[in-house]
Amino acid sequence: MTKRILVVEDDEPILDLMDLLIRRLGYEPVLLSNGPDALRYAKNDPPALILLDIMMTPISGWEFLEKLRAEPALKTLPVIIFSASPSVEEKMASINDPFLGVLHKPVSFVELRTGIEQALKKQE
Numbered sequence: 001m002t003k004r005i006l007v008v009e010d011d012e013p014i015l016d017l018m019d020l021l022i023r024r025l026g027y028e029p030v031l032l033s034n035g036p037d038a039l040r041y042a043k044n045d046p047p048a049l050i051l052l053d054i055m056m057t058p059i060s061g062w063e064f065l066e067k068l069r070a071e072p073a074l075k076t077l078p079v080i081i082f083s084a085s086p087s088v089e090e091k092m093a094s095i096n097d098p099f100l101g102v103l104h105k106p107v108s109f110v111e112l113r114t115g116i117e118q119a120l121k122k123q124e
């Protein structure tokens with residue numbers, strides 16, 4: 001069975017690019033453009049991994065992550081923060097979540113593949 005990767009990103013061109021790249025890597029992308037819809041999806045049918053943008057509305061990626069981790073069944077779901085913000089590592093250090101990674105935009109195909117593979121290994 002193909003592993004599903006939930007991409008939570010409000011920028012449509014980036015969603016389209018992630019769709020293409022994730023399919024090329026052999027995974028099934030699930031593309032959602034906002035946090036509330038993505039939270040509902042993750043609770044009802046947890047994916048193998050979430051690629052998460054930080055700068056979104058109506059809730060930020062950080063708020064999404066907090067709500068996701070409040071769900072006992074989703075505490076160990078791997079999440080990769082996908083952001084152009086230089087302050088991401090600082091915030092991540094304060095969270096201390098072993099199932100949280102980061103990829104900086106723009107991301108290359110090789111960086112995306114490596115990040116996904118490493119995140120999925122944490123769950124095994």
